[in-house]
Amino acid sequence: MKDFGDLGKTLLFFSIPTLMILAGLSYFQHPLDQPVRNLLIIPLFMSLFLLIAGYLMKRETSKYIRSAGWILFALYWSTQINTLYYSEGGDVVNATICGIGVYVLIYFAYKDLTTRAECLPWLAGVGGISGLAYFTMELIPPIKLSLINLVTKHTATLYAFFDGNVRFQGNLIWVGYDYMNNSSPTAEIIFACTAVQSMLLFVGLILPLEKTSWKRKILAVTLLILVIYFLNLVRNASIVYLVGYRITDMNIAHNYIGKAGSLIALLILVFLVFRYIPELYDNILCTLDLYKKEGFLERTLKRAIR
Numbered sequence: 001m002k003d004f005g006d007l008g009k010t011l012l013f014f015s016i017p018t019l020m021i022l023a024g025l026s027y028f029q030h031p032l033d034q035p036v037r038n039l040l041i042i043p044l045f046m047s048l049f050l051l052i053a054g055y056l057m058k059r060e061t062s063k064y065i066r067s068a069g070w071i072l073f074a075l076y077w078s079t080q081i082n083t084l085y086y087s088e089g090g091d092v093v094n095a096t097i098c099g100i101g102v103y104v105l106i107y108f109a110y111k112d113l114t115t116r117a118e119c120l121p122w123l124a125g126v127g128g129i130s131g132l133a134y135f136t137m138e139l140i141p142p143i144k145l146s147l148i149n150l151v152t153k154h155t156a157t158l159y160a161f162f163d164g165n166v167r168f169q170g171n172l173i174w175v176g177y178d179y180m181n182n183s184s185p186t187a188e189i190i191f192a193c194t195a196v197q198s199m200l201l202f203v204g205l206i207l208p209l210e211k212t213s214w215k216r217k218i219l220a221v222t223l224l225i226l227v228i229y230f231l232n233l234v235r236n237a238s239i240v241y242l243v244g245y246r247i248t249d250m251n252i253a254h255n256y257i258g259k260a261g262s263l264i265a266l267l268i269l270v271f272l273v274f275r276y277i278p279e280l281y282d283n284i285l286c287t288l289d290l291y292k293k294e295g296f297l298e299r300t301l302k303r304a305i306r
Contacts, residue, residue, distance in 0.1 A: 010300040013110060017074060017102045024078035030086035032079075040079055044135060047072035051128030054112075055121050055208060066124040067109040073127065074105035088192070091255050107290075107297075114295035119286035122208050130204025134197060144191055152189040155236040163241070176244025186244040187236075195232030198266060199225045202273070209279045220276055224269065231265050 028036070047069045054066030077098055085095035112120050137143050148171045156168035165179040172185040179186075202224045206217050235258055242253040274281040291298055 006296040006300045009296040013106070013297055017078070017106045020075055020078035021081065021099055021102055024081055028079040028082060030082040032083060040076060041139070043072045044076045045132075047076060048128050048132045048135070051124040052132065055125035055128060062121070063112045066120065067112045069124060069128070070105045070109035070112065073131070074102045074109070077105065078102050088255070090251065093255050093259055110295065110297060111290050111293070115290070115293040117286055117290055117293060119283045119290075122210075122283045123287060125208025126204040129207055130200045133203065134200045137196065138191060147194050147196065148189055148191060151194045151233070151236070155189065155233050155240070158233045159237040159240065165244075173240050174244075175240045177246060178244050187240045187250070189236065193232075193236060195228050198228050198232070198262070202228070202269070205280060206273075206277065209277065209283070211279050212277055216277060220273060224273070227269065235261055
């Protein structure tokens with residue numbers, strides 16, 4: 001009887017994110033109308049405030065607040081899969097990560113309700129702090145545009161050290177054959193090209209740590225932002241070089257080569273930060289070990305693979 005109950009709960013668990021994704025793909029086509037985008041801001045910021053509140057509250061009921069935050073956050077991301085795919089020229093990588101992320105966020109909600117792992121409040125702090133900072137910046141046009149133009153200028157400046165066939169205007173860059181032939185821009189720098197997501201991810205990872213001194217947190221965050229910013233300029237310059245000289249197209253250069261390079265760089269940075277802030281390693285290890293704290297989902301999956 002218990003096995004049947006676990007199976008029913010497991011089917012419900014998988015049905016929730018699956019239905020979210022199917023609804024998102026069906027009803028939130030690209031491009032989203034402005035009224036729809038404005039409406040989606042409500043569940044987005046509600047989820048982020050709930051996550052931060054659940055992180056700050058030190059009482060038993062905070063797990064329900066965090067779970068509600070994760071579910072709302074998952075609901076928001078289920079509406080963004082088409083946008084991530086079409087807005088970046090058929091970006092399968094980001095769209096796939098977004099879809100998987102919906103399941104992961106629902107899993108965090110489930111673990112908050114069924115376990116008492118020490119890293120769960122920290123996870124809520126990571127999502128709430130980094131998400132609130134990122135989406136606030138994205139929704140304030142002057143900040144967003146200034147950062148895009150600054151990254152464009154610095155990318156072109158770095159590129160010019162190695163190749164003089166480059167110019168930029170606003171957020172557009174011409175290099176290589178495009179520069180020499182006066183043709184269309186090689187690349188358009190958008191908000192996603194600024195690496196602000198990676199910077200704010202590390203801000204979110206480090207600031208909620210409770211056993212690390214603020215001096216160490218601020219020093220680590222400052223150094224990481226500077227390193228990530230420079231590495232992103234190298235990434236952008238490499239992509240426009242590959243595209244500008246027709247070595248490959250934008251899809252391969254940006255969506256595969258660029259993303260693979262960014263992932264490798266982020267992993268290296270994470271391991272370096274582990275040595276400076278061991279508490280971060282402990283929390284990430286705790287997160288990876290969440291599946292070991294068995295609930296109905298883990299029991300059902302364990303029986304299924306026997």
